[in-house]
Amino acid sequence: MRLSKMHLKTLREVPNEAEIPSHILLLRTGMIRKLVSGVYGFMPLGWRSIRKIEDIIRQEMDQAGGQEIHMSAVQPAELWEESGRWFAYGPELWRLKDRNGRDFCLGPTHEEIFTDIIRSDVSSYRQLPLNLYQIQTKYRDEARPRFGLMRSREFIMKDAYSFDRDQAGLDRSYEEMYAAYEKIFTRCGLTFRPVEADTGAIGGSNSHEFTALSEVGESEIAYCEKCQMAATVERAECVDAPASSAEELPLEEVHTPGTKTIEEVADFLGIGQDETIKALLFVTYDEEEKENGYVAAFVRGDRELNMTKLINALKIPEHSIEFADEEKMGAATGCVGGFTGPTRLHDCTIVVDSELPGLRNLCAGACKTDYHLKNVNYGRDYKADIITDIKTLKEGDPCPVCGAPIKHARGIEVGQVFKLGTKYSESMGATYKDENQKEQPIVMGCYGIGVTRTLAAVVEQHHDENGIIWPMSVAPYHAIITVMKPDDQTQADLAEHIYNELAAAGVEVLLDDRKERPGVKFKDADLLGIPVRITVGRGAADKTIEYKLRRDADKEEISADEGIARTIEIVNKEK
Ligand code: ATP
Ligand code: MG
Numbered sequence: 001m002r003l004s005k006m007h008l009k010t011l012r013e014v015p016n017e018a019e020i021p022s023h024i025l026l027l028r029t030g031m032i033r034k035l036v037s038g039v040y041g042f043m044p045l046g047w048r049s050i051r052k053i054e055d056i057i058r059q060e061m062d063q064a065g066g067q068e069i070h071m072s073a074v075q076p077a078e079l080w081e082e083s084g085r086w087f088a089y090g091p092e093l094w095r096l097k098d099r100n101g102r103d104f105c106l107g108p109t110h111e112e113i114f115t116d117i118i119r120s121d122v123s124s125y126r127q128l129p130l131n132l133y134q135i136q137t138k139y140r141d142e143a144r145p146r147f148g149l150m151r152s153r154e155f156i157m158k159d160a161y162s163f164d165r166d167q168a169g170l171d172r173s174y175e176e177m178y179a180a181y182e183k184i185f186t187r188c189g190l191t192f193r194p195v196e197a198d199t200g201a202i203g204g205s206n207s208h209e210f211t212a213l214s215e216v217g218e219s220e221i222a223y224c225e226k227c228q229m230a231a232t233v234e235r236a237e238c239v240d241a242p243a244s245s246a247e248e249l250p251l252e253e254v255h256t257p258g259t260k261t262i263e264e265v266a267d268f269l270g271i272g273q274d275e276t277i278k279a280l281l282f283v284t285y286d287e288e289e290k291e292n293g294y295v296a297a298f299v300r301g302d303r304e305l306n307m308t309k310l311i312n313a314l315k316i317p318e319h320s321i322e323f324a325d326e327e328k329m330g331a332a333t334g335c336v337g338g339f340t341g342p343t344r345l346h347d348c349t350i351v352v353d354s355e356l357p358g359l360r361n362l363c364a365g366a367c368k369t370d371y372h373l374k375n376v377n378y379g380r381d382y383k384a385d386i387i388t389d390i391k392t393l394k395e396g397d398p399c400p401v402c403g404a405p406i407k408h409a410r411g412i413e414v415g416q417v418f419k420l421g422t423k424y425s426e427s428m429g430a431t432y433k434d435e436n437q438k439e440q441p442i443v444m445g446c447y448g449i450g451v452t453r454t455l456a457a458v459v460e461q462h463h464d465e466n467g468i469i470w471p472m473s474v475a476p477y478h479a480i481i482t483v484m485k486p487d488d489q490t491q492a493d494l495a496e497h498i499y500n501e502l503a504a505a506g507v508e509v510l511l512d513d514r515k516e517r518p519g520v521k522f523k524d525a526d527l528l529g530i531p532v533r534i535t536v537g538r539g540a541a542d543k544t545i546e547y548k549l550r551r552d553a554d555k556e557e558i559s560a561d562e563g564i565a566r567t568i569e570i571v572n573k574e575k
Contacts (some may be wrong), residue, residue: 001477003512007044010524020216022459023148025468029528031476038145038153040452045528048476050156053451053458054135056187056473057158064180066131066160071113073137077103079112083427087287089201090319094139094153106139109202111424111446114161118442119430122163128432128442129169131177133160135451149456150412151218156451163442165434170419170443174206177417177447181210184449185414188458189471193409195221196231197416198308201317202446204420210449211411212457219413222393226404233408234308236393237400241274241300243358249375251343257370260338262301265372269363276301277356277364277376279340283324284316294329294348295321296340297390298356298364304392313351313388334367341365341373342382352384353391412457415449468529469551472574479567480510480530484518484537494543495536498560505568526550531574532567536560 014027026032031046042050058068077095080086086093086103094106107113114132122128138157145153162173178194185192190212197209209232211219223230231237259265266273278301286292295314299305311318326337333348341364342350356362357378364376376382393400395408422441425431431439455474462469472478479502483495495511502509510530512521518537525533535546539557547563548555549570558566 001510003510004514006510009043010527017146018148020147020150020460021463022150022216022456025459025463025527026148026456029468032149034148038142038151040149040152040154045476046455049455049458049470049474050451052474052476053188053454054156054158057135057184057449057451060180060184060187061131061133061158061160064131064176066133066180068134069132070134070136071107071110071117073107073139075105075107075110075113077105079116079428080105083112083115083424085112085201088317090317092140092142092319094141107136108138108140109157109446109448110134110136110159111161111202111420111444112428114446115424115428115430115444118161118163119425119428122430122432122442125165125432125434125440128163128165129173130163131160131173132163133158133447147216147218147456149452152452155453158449158451160447162445162447163430164444165432165440166443167421170421170445174417174419174445177445178208181415181417181447181449185210185212185454187473188454189462189473190414190454190457191461192414193221193223193230193411195223196235198232198235198312199418200308202416202418202420203423204418204446206419208417209413210415210417212414212454212461213409213411214457214460215410216460217410217412219411221409221411222395222406223409224399224402224404224406227399227402229399229401231393233392234306236406238389238391238393239398239400239403240355240389241359244360246360248377248380249361251376251381252374253366253368254372254374255370256339256372259370259372265363266301269372269374271363273302274300275362277341277362278303278305279335279342279365280305281324281326281329281335281340282310282321283329284314285320285322294324294333295351296333296335296342296345296348297351297353298342298384299353299391300355300359300362303353304394306390306392309388309390310351313386313390314349336365336367336369339365339369339371340367341376342384343367343373343376345382349385350383351386351388351390352378352382354387354389355391357384357387412453412460413450414454414457415447417447418445420444420446463529466523467527470529470531472531472571475508475529475531477508477510477530478571478575479507479532479534480512480525480528481534481536482512482518482521482525484535486513486515488540491536491540494540494545494560498534498536498545498564501564502567505564507567507571532570534563534567 222236282295344367
């Protein structure tokens with residue numbers, strides 16, 4: 001491809017809303033184009049890289065026994081009602097009506113559709129196992145689309161679904177997909193880590209996220225250097241503080257004026273924050289978005305509530321709970337903003353973190369302005385509707401597996417695999433007849449990769465101050481030939497010769513034949529990040545060129561023939 005003919009518009013300035021390198025660079029290189037918030041199009045270079053990622057995914061999915069199909073992005077509401085997700089998925093589901101008022105959505109994921117296919121097409125154990133996948137545009141009306149392709153409202157996803165006879169079959173399918181994901185992300189040039197994950201709105205039992213390590217990532221992961229435990233912070237289990245054997249002291253109300261926070265009350269009373277109880281108050285909503293209850297959650301004062309664990313404990317969708325208006329909740333439940341404790345509360349669901357019942361003589365709000373209670377003990381002074389781990393595993397906390405101090409890191413979730421089990425096959429009636437003619441539910445798994453997010457993650461991990469540094473495997477082109485003076489016939493001829501030789505050898509090559517100053521062309525070449533750069537300049541008379549890899553600092557003067565040979569070699573090795 002000749003740059004003089006290519007539809008390419010690089011930018012010097014990008015909008016302020018682009019804050020992270022991948023967003024800035026994908027806009028500056030003109031690879032993506034914003035249409036509206038969270039909706040992007042792809043220009044020629046961007047689309048080539050997307051297709052490279054898709055091809056890697058296809059090859060590895062096919063290798064692992066997957067079969068590609070292509071379903072519509074438009075999905076009828078009825079299927080989502082069957083699975084119970086028309087409500088549960090919440091406002092992220094991009095809903096629409098046809099001219100007759102029938103409800104549809106633009107698919108954020110396709111469990112219902114694939115389960116529907118299988119329940120009509122599969123009837124016998126002989127047809128299982130199966131793995132079907134597609135690469136397709138997905139829609140999620142995200143509350144906060146941001147960071148360009150990272151969290152968008154329209155994005156490309158590869159979604160695969162496995163169908164097995166039993167749990168052991170699912171375990172095998174899951175392992176195969178897990179292994180395929182490791183190959184895919186490695187081939188894309190990503191440094192990543194598979195971590196245990198929560199199953200969220202998709203459901204099921206086990207799950208792993210594949211997280212590309214990056215400071216700008218929205219996923220926080222907790223890991224242990226001693227035993228290899230790694231999980232998202234949402235998911236990571238915590239170790240409860242050891243139960244206390246102290247004697248229960250009498251309950252005592254103390255005047256603690258103005259001490260609304262844990263820090264203030266602990267300082268005021270001269271006790272540790274770990275000797276207090278922290279309250280967090282929520283209101284919940286029903287399917288009609290009407291308030292239908294209050295929740296008070298309690299953790300030890302120095303802990304942080306883990307919202308994902310709380311939602312799982314309550315068995316409600318993420319979107320049907322939010323922080324309560326304390327005054328309104330107070331009138332109904334007796335809580336008092338800043339002074340709420342688990343005693344004296346009524347008419348609300350009380351969720352207590354698993355370690356609190358074992359601790360003795362804690363200090364908690366008295367549900368009375370400017371007062372706290374000392375020596376609060378579980379059983380004698382308060383009870384819970386639910387007791388479970390609802391706290392967040394913090395950096396330095398003991399590892400739930402081996403006890404060593406936990407570390408935290410940030411990353412970009414590029415893929416996630418789930419063992420769904422029979423969640424969809426049972427709610428939607430997808431069964432098969434086993435060897436004994438007995439109906440059994442099909443056991444399912446599902447496996448997603450964010451194709452467009454993966455592109456952003458690659459840029460995030462491969463760039464410098466001058467631009468992108470593409471790994472060969474996903475680079476839009478392998479090599480770029482920059483002609484210093486396109487009007488100089490010797491230079492133009494040599495560049496043309498190299499261009500033809502490389503193209504004939506299967507190298508994807510760009511020829512920068514634009515009538516621009518060399519400085520502009522070099523800047524663009526760095527910005528675009530094409531892995532191999534060949535410069536044809538004054539040496540053209542002696543058939544020498546300058547050869548440079550984008551990722552290396554040094555350049556070399558070598559013969560054109562050697563430049564061609566080296567380029568072919570490195571492209572074949574790394575593509
Ligand atoms: P997140 O937690 O980031 O919202 P998710 O867990 O809801 O993502 P999945 O349902 O697991 O996402 O979707 C599979 C993959 O699709 C994700 O691993 C991610 O790579 C990609 N993805 C999900 N949401 C978006 C989005 N809004 N923009 C771009 N890619 C996305
Ligand atoms: Mg996910």
